Structures are given as structure tokens and as C-alpha cells.
Amino acid sequence: MNYFSSDFKLGILGGGQLGKMLLTDTRKFDIQTYVLDPSDEAPCKIGSNKFFQGDLMDFDTVYNFGKQVDVLTFEIEHVNVAALEKLETEGIKVYPSPKTLNLIQNKGTQKDFYAKNNIPTADYKRFESLNDLKLAVENEVVTMPFVWKSTEGGYDGNGVKVIRTAESFNGLPEVQCIAETMVPFKNELAVIVTRNPSGEIKTYPVVEMEFHPEANQVEYVICPARIDDAVADKARAIALQVSEHFNHVGLLAVEMFQTEDDEILVNEVAPRPHNSGHYSIEASYTSQFEQHLRAILDLPLGNTDSKAAGIMVNLVGAEGYSGNVVYQNIEKILGLNGVTPHIYGKKQTRPFRKMGHVTIVNEDIAEARRIAEEVKNTIKVISI
Amino acid sequence: MNYFSSDFKLGILGGGQLGKMLLTDTRKFDIQTYVLDPSDEAPCKIGSNKFFQGDLMDFDTVYNFGKQVDVLTFEIEHVNVAALEKLETEGIKVYPSPKTLNLIQNKGTQKDFYAKNNIPTADYKRFESLNDLKLAVENEVVTMPFVWKSTEGGYDGNGVKVIRTAESFNGLPEVQCIAETMVPFKNELAVIVTRNPSGEIKTYPVVEMEFHPEANQVEYVICPARIDDAVADKARAIALQVSEHFNHVGLLAVEMFQTEDDEILVNEVAPRPHNSGHYSIEASYTSQFEQHLRAILDLPLGNTDSKAAGIMVNLVGAEGYSGNVVYQNIEKILGLNGVTPHIYGKKQTRPFRKMGHVTIVNEDIAEARRIAEEVKNTIKVISI
Numbered sequence: 218m219n220y221f222s223s224d225f226k227l228g229i230l231g232g233g234q235l236g237k238m239l240l241t242d243t244r245k246f247d248i249q250t251y252v253l254d255p256s257d258e259a260p261c262k263i264g265s266n267k268f269f270q271g272d273l274m275d276f277d278t279v280y281n282f283g284k285q286v287d288v289l290t291f292e293i294e295h296v297n298v299a300a301l302e303k304l305e306t307e308g309i310k311v312y313p314s315p316k317t318l319n320l321i322q323n324k325g326t327q328k329d330f331y332a333k334n335n336i337p338t339a340d341y342k343r344f345e346s347l348n349d350l351k352l353a354v355e356n357e358v359v360t361m362p363f364v365w366k367s368t369e370g371g372y373d374g375n376g377v378k379v380i381r382t383a384e385s386f387n388g389l390p391e392v393q394c395i396a397e398t399m400v401p402f403k404n405e406l407a408v409i410v411t412r413n414p415s416g417e418i419k420t421y422p423v424v425e426m427e428f429h430p431e432a433n434q435v436e437y438v439i440c441p442a443r444i445d446d447a448v449a450d451k452a453r454a455i456a457l458q459v460s461e462h463f464n465h466v467g468l469l470a471v472e473m474f475q476t477e478d479d480e481i482l483v484n485e486v487a488p489r490p491h492n493s494g495h496y497s498i499e500a501s502y503t504s505q506f507e508q509h510l511r512a513i514l515d516l517p518l519g520n521t522d523s524k525a526a527g528i529m530v531n532l533v534g535a536e537g538y539s540g541n542v543v544y545q546n547i548e549k550i551l552g553l554n555g556v557t558p559h560i561y562g563k564k565q566t567r568p569f570r571k572m573g574h575v576t577i578v579n580e581d582i583a584e585a586r587r588i589a590e591e592v593k594n595t596i597k598v599i600s601i
Numbered sequence: 602m603n604y605f606s607s608d609f610k611l612g613i614l615g616g617g618q619l620g621k622m623l624l625t626d627t628r629k630f631d632i633q634t635y636v637l638d639p640s641d642e643a644p645c646k647i648g649s650n651k652f653f654q655g656d657l658m659d660f661d662t663v664y665n666f667g668k669q670v671d672v673l674t675f676e677i678e679h680v681n682v683a684a685l686e687k688l689e690t691e692g693i694k695v696y697p698s699p700k701t702l703n704l705i706q707n708k709g710t711q712k713d714f715y716a717k718n719n720i721p722t723a724d725y726k727r728f729e730s731l732n733d734l735k736l737a738v739e740n741e742v743v744t745m746p747f748v749w750k751s752t753e754g755g756y757d758g759n760g761v762k763v764i765r766t767a768e769s770f771n772g773l774p775e776v777q778c779i780a781e782t783m784v785p786f787k788n789e790l791a792v793i794v795t796r797n798p799s800g801e802i803k804t805y806p807v808v809e810m811e812f813h814p815e816a817n818q819v820e821y822v823i824c825p826a827r828i829d830d831a832v833a834d835k836a837r838a839i840a841l842q843v844s845e846h847f848n849h850v851g852l853l854a855v856e857m858f859q860t861e862d863d864e865i866l867v868n869e870v871a872p873r874p875h876n877s878g879h880y881s882i883e884a885s886y887t888s889q890f891e892q893h894l895r896a897i898l899d900l901p902l903g904n905t906d907s908k909a910a911g912i913m914v915n916l917v918g919a920e921g922y923s924g925n926v927v928y929q930n931i932e933k934i935l936g937l938n939g940v941t942p943h944i945y946g947k948k949q950t951r952p953f954r955k956m957g958h959v960t961i962v963n964e965d966i967a968e969a970r971r972i973a974e975e976v977k978n979t980i981k982v983i984s985i
Binding site: 219221222223237240241244245246247260263264265266502503507511516517519520524525542543544547548551552554555556557558559560561562563564578601 | 603605606607621624625628629630631644647648649650886887891895900901903904908909926927928931932935936938939940941942943944945946947948962985
């Protein structure tokens with residue numbers, strides 16, 4: 218198949234920041250793209266060859282969009298899977314496959330999959346409703362504290378809550394859920410695995426999420442993770458195992474816990490470019506976005522090694538500001554060594570809205586970490 | 602000034618591959634762009650916020666386009682300078698300035714400028730016409746062999762010819778020209794200098810153009826140049842001197858000869874992103890395109906060091922092929938370590954048309970050079 222400057226069309230479901238960063242590479246390779254997104258202000262309106270506004274959960278919208286392209290991928294999991302399945306039976310290549318997506322979209326199914334395939338993960342129980350879970354707690358089948366997770370629709374910490382007392386149930390939705398054992402862990406790690414239809418498979422180095430010491434919020438994604446080589450090797454091996462069992466095509470971001478005993482437990486996966494891989498744009502020989510493209514087009518995969526240490530800081534809207542965004546002090550951080558801001562192109566900021574990220578690249582990881590902190594303390598996403 | 606996700610507008614004259622690569626960075630920073638290009642199929646039609654089709658040499662077209670933007674830059678020198686001058690007097694920021702452009706657009710003026718400012722360059726004489734030059738040869742004021750250059754409109758080797766005998770004059774146009782002494786040189790080098798309106802100035806490492814041993818054609822641009830440190834330091838110092846005399850804003854690519862005696866002679870300059878800097882997208886901490894943007898917006902300049910050795914191979918249309926382009930064996934070169942193709946997005950190939958380039962990045966420059974040769978021998982730009 219001839220992808221480059223040809224009539225070939227890649228469809229992308231979702232036109233947000235992940236799609237926007239993917240378009241950097243479709244433009245680089247001059248691969249035609251069609252993008253579907255519900256918002257008329259989606260970042261992918263610019264940079265795609267053709268933009269369609271429409272509902273990603275609507276069968277007909279997704280189906281009719283998909284019929285126009287040769288290969289279909291997505292940058293968000295909340296899409297109409299039935300439409301993808303029908304497209305697949307009609308010969309459209311859909312990567313990752315609806316089968317992978319079905320396994321992943323429901324956290325209960327995802328956990329069952331790990332259990333069935335002997336992939337280490339925290340113990341859990343599934344419940345059809347919040348009420349069933351409450352009964353299980355009353356009957357001491359589940360013991361507090363534990364982690365409640367809704368099985369569907371969770372995103373960026375939504376749909377996850379630590380339950381310490383009966384009061385913690387207040388405000389939780391009456392939905393299917395799991396109760397997961399709380400595991401004391403030292404580190405949250407992630408490994409991105411990439412696989413093409415021919416079966417070539419590669420892992421990126423292990424990254425580490427560094428949390429704010431008080432607020433329970435990821436502050437830095439650090440590559441490589443500052444962990445023992447043996448632990449890193451184990452994490453990459455487990456990520457590879459997950460990938461092989463899923464038999465996925467494209468990227469698979471595998472989020473993991475490193476326990477106090479240096480065990481690795483798989484937390485969850487995302488079958489697409491991932492926040493934990495943004496550092497790769499500047500730090501890796503092949504960015505995760507180019508790699509995703511190579512994978513879904515069955516091209517050879519690129520080198521996943523790093524050229525230098527990379528640290529990512531998310532840019533989220535500051536509390537107390539809503540309206541037209543201003544990136545206060547962005548010119549100051551541009552004056553720091555090896556700093557690249559990525560601005561997603563959302564005109565309106567809101568508290569905690571993901572507005573962009575900043576990558577810090579340096580030969581010396583400690584120096585990168587120092588600059589990352591300076592970036593974090595300098596730039597502020599406010600409104601005018 | 603607030604550039605990011607704001608109403609600020611950057612105008613770009615020219616919508617070819619240099620503009621396209623610049624748009625990667627305007628998108629990364631979410632800076633609004635308006636692009637003017639004569640072709641309805643210009644690569645910048647996609648990725649710019651607004652695209653205008655029009656003649657870059659037409660006063661009114663350039664003037665009316667420029668009135669709509671806050672800062673105006675260009676990716677090609679052949680633009681209507683009078684319109685730029687008028688825009689500048691009316692408060693539009695034009696970078697590089699029409700003054701710089703005026704100095705550079707005419708090779709005679711450019712050479713006079715070097716002579717006046719004691720910048721080392723090959724000896725030359727200016728002539729108002731080919732006829733005047735022929736008379737000078739007859740009268741032995743100019744001795745063959747020498748290099749004939751038309752003072753205006755030359756591009757990629759057009760407008761340059763070595764004159765060895767009277768027959769060499771055949772076919773040359775009756776235009777203003779210079780006759781330049783032939784200097785035996787070991788290497789063609791280039792240094793990109795970048796400067797912002799506040800006067801911050803930085804040079805990139807010296808790159809080396811490696812020529813095909815028989816055909817007189819650049820095959821590889823290699824960073825860093827494989828030359829002595831002392832020569833490299835001298836080249837960077839001279840490039841800095843050129844930049845300071847021009848007082849330019851943005852990028853200035855300074856092409857130079859390293860003579861047999863290790864003298865550095867300035868050949869010519871280009872006030873814009875340059876083919877000799879394409880390696881920087883993958884190899885440098887800051888790509889030349891991001892750097893150009895930082896410079897013209899008076900933002901702090903980024904680190905010009907390299908993360909790894911970088912080699913660039915141009916992708917030009919193969920002889921004997923015209924029509925819809927196919928990049929034969931591109932999937933094979935994608936399987937080589939650290940290889941990134943850039944496809945400019947021209948649907949039609951023609952012999953020697955610049956269709957793209959390939960960057961090879963590696964920690965080890967000798968290994969990069971080996972892979973670059975494999976790339977060169979593998980990929981072929983043909984038509985179907």
C-alpha cells in the first residue's frame with residue numbers, strides 16, 4: 218500500500234490534543250487524514266485534510282465516517298464500538314481492533330482478562346451496582362479501606378475513589394463497579410508497548426510518575442524512571458506480556474504500580490498515544506505518535522530509545538480562572554534550557570482543564586528534574 | 602504580546618516545504634498563521650489557519666495580505682520587497698527586515714557588503730550585463746576559469762556556472778552578474794545563526810556538505826561537520842560576524858568554503874530556515890523552525906546544541922520519472938535505525954524536484970553516515 222502523498226486515507230476518531238499531535242506526523246509523512254470530533258473547535262480542525270463534526274458515540278455517524286477511509290484509528294476510547302465492528306467486517310482496517318477496545322473499555326472485563334492470563338494485578342471483586350457493593354461491605358466480603366472504580370466512563374481520576382468509611386459512598390453513582398485491594402506502592406510506572414499487524418513489537422523505556430508530596434496529583438512524568446534496572450526490566454517484560462495477550466495493534470500504554478516489595482502490578486491500559494509518552498516527542502528517537510502511525514500502517518517500528526532524559530509537566534488550568542486562556546510567564550520558561558511547551562489550542566481555560574504540556578530535555582536527568590520544577594513554579598494557566 | 606491561543610496572527614509569505622515545517626511549530630505553540638502562496642496545491646494549505654492564493658511578487662497582493670497580520674515573515678526571498686517596506690512603515694513587524702532582504706537579494710550587493718565589512722569572501726567583480734563581462738574577459742580584466750553568477754533570481758545552482766572557455770558563455774542570460782575567483786576548497790560548510798529583536802544571538806554547530814565524488818551534487822548534510830575544532834570555531838565566529846553586520850532578525854544560514862589552507866570564505870547567505878538546518882528537527886534541542894519562530898516573536902532563543910549526530914539526505918525526483926509520485930522502498934528505510942522521512946506533499950514528481958528529505962540520527966556519527974548511505978541507495982522517488 219502506498220500511504221505517502223497518495224489517495225490513501227487514515228480516519229481518526231476524536232480530534233483533541235492526542236489527535237493534534239498525531240497530525241504532526243501524518244503531515245510529516247504527507248498521509249491524508251479525515252478526523253471526526255463532536256466539537257467545532259477541536260484542535261484537529263487544523264492539520265487534518267478533512268474535518269467532520271459529529272457524535273463519536275452515534276452508530277451511524279461513526280459508521281458513515283469510517284466508510285470513507287482505508288484505515289481507522291482513534292485517540293479516545295469512548296467511541297461507538299458496534300460501528301467499528303461492522304466496519305471491520307466490511308473490510309475497513311480498524312486499529313486498535315474493536316475486540317481490544319471491548320476488553321479494555323470495561324474495567325471489570327479488563328481485570329478479568331489480567332486474572333485469566335496470569336498478569337499480576339491488585340486483587341478485586343466485581344459488582345453489578347453500588348448497592349451490591351454496599352451489601353458486600355456490610356457482609357464483610359469486602360473490607361475497608363479499598364478502591365472503588367466504576368467499570369465504565371472513568372477518565373483522569375474520575376470514576377476512582379478510595380473508600381475508607383461508609384460515608385465515602387456518598388455521591389457515588391449507582392453503576393457497575395469493582396472494589397480493588399489497596400496496595401501500598403513506591404512508584405507509579407508506565408511502559409508504552411507498540412505492535413504492528415506483522416507482529417513486530419517494541420517497548421519504550423519505563424517512565425515514572427512523580428507525585429506532589431501533599432496533593433495526590435502527578436506532577437512530573439520522568440523518562441527513564443529512576444528505579445533499579447532489575448525493576449525496570451521486570452516492568453518492561455510484564456508490559457510486553459500484556460501486549461502479547463491483547464494482541465493489539467498500535468500503542469498500548471500499560472500503567473503499573475511498583476509495590477513496596479518491588480513487585481509490579483498492572484493497573485490499567487490505554488490502547489492509544491498516552492500522556493505518559495508525551496516526553497517521547499523531544500526525547501526519543503521515535504515519538505509515540507510517529508510510532509502509532511508506523512504500527513497501524515504495518516510499517517517497521519522505530520527505535521524506542523531516548524536521545525536524552527525527558528521530563529513532562531502537564532499544563533492544567535489554574536483554580537479560580539475561567540475564560541480566554543493566557544499562559545502567564547511562558548516566555549520565561551522558554552528561556553530555560555531544553556524546554557518545549559505544547560499548547561493544545563483550547564481557547565477557554567477552566568480549573569484543571571488539560572491545556573498543554575511542557576517537555577524538558579537534558580543529558581543529565583537531575584538537571585532536567587531541576588528545570589522541570591522551575592517550569593512548574595513559573596508558568597501559570599490563567600484567563601484574561 | 603500574547604501569541605499563544607490568542608488573536609495574534611503570523612503571516613508567512615510562501616507556502617512550500619519550509620513553510621510547512623514552520624507550521625509544525627506554530628501548531629505546537631498554537632500560534633495563528635496566515636499563508637500566501639501562488640499555488641493552490643501549496644503544502645501550507647493544510648496546517649495554516651488561513652490560506653491565501655496569490656502572487657508573491659505582486660505589490661498589492663503582498664501588501665493586502667500583510668495588512669491582516671501582526672508579524673510577517675517569509676520562507677522564500679523572491680517576494681515584493683516594496684510592499685514589505687510599506688508594511689514596515691505602517692507598523693507591521695517584518696522579519697527578516699526588507700533592509701536585510703534588499704542587501705541579500707542581489708548577489709552583487711551582498712558581495713559588496715562582505716567586502717565593506719571585512720568579511721572574508723572570494724574575490725569578485727560586478728558587471729551590468731553579460732556583454733560587459735565578455736568585454737572584461739577579452740581585455741583580460743577577468744581571467745578564465747572563473748565562476749559566473751547572475752546577481753538575481755538564482756536558486757539551487759541555477760544562475761551559477763563555471764566559465765572555462767568562451768564557449769561556456771553560450772546560453773547564459775544577458776543579465777547583471779558577477780565574476781568570482783575560483784577557490785580550491787576542501788569542504789562546503791554552513792552555520793545557521795539566529796537573532797531576535799532584543800539582540801540575543803546564537804549559532805548552530807557547523808554542518809558539512811558532503812558531495813558525490815563524481816557528480817557535483819550535495820549528497821549529505823552532516824552535523825557536526827567532521828573538521829578540526831579550530832576550523833569549526835573560526836566558521837562559527839565568521840558566521841556570527843556576518844549576522845552582526847546584517848543585524849537581521851530570524852535565521853540566517855551562512856554558507857562557507859573551507860579552503861585548502863583552512864581559510865573560511867563566506868559564499869552566500871539565506872535569511873530563513875535552510876536546507877542545511879533540516880537535520881535540526883530530529884538532532885537538535887531546538888529545531889531551526891522553532892528557533893525562527895522564537896526569534897521573530899522576540900522570545901528567548903532555544904539551545905542550539907545537538908542531542909545526537911544528524912545527517913540529512915535530500916529526496917529529489919529521479920531522472921526519467923514525471924507524474925504521480927511514489928516513494929519506492931520507503932518502508933525499507935523506515936526499518937533502518939534512527940531514520941525519519943519528511944515528505945513535502947507534492948503530488949507530482951519531476952527529475953530533480955525537491956520532494957522531501959530524510960534525517961538519520963545516531964549517537965555515533967560514523968554509524969549515521971553508514972545508514973545515510975544505505976538510505977540514499979535504497980529509496981527512490983519515482984512515478985506510477
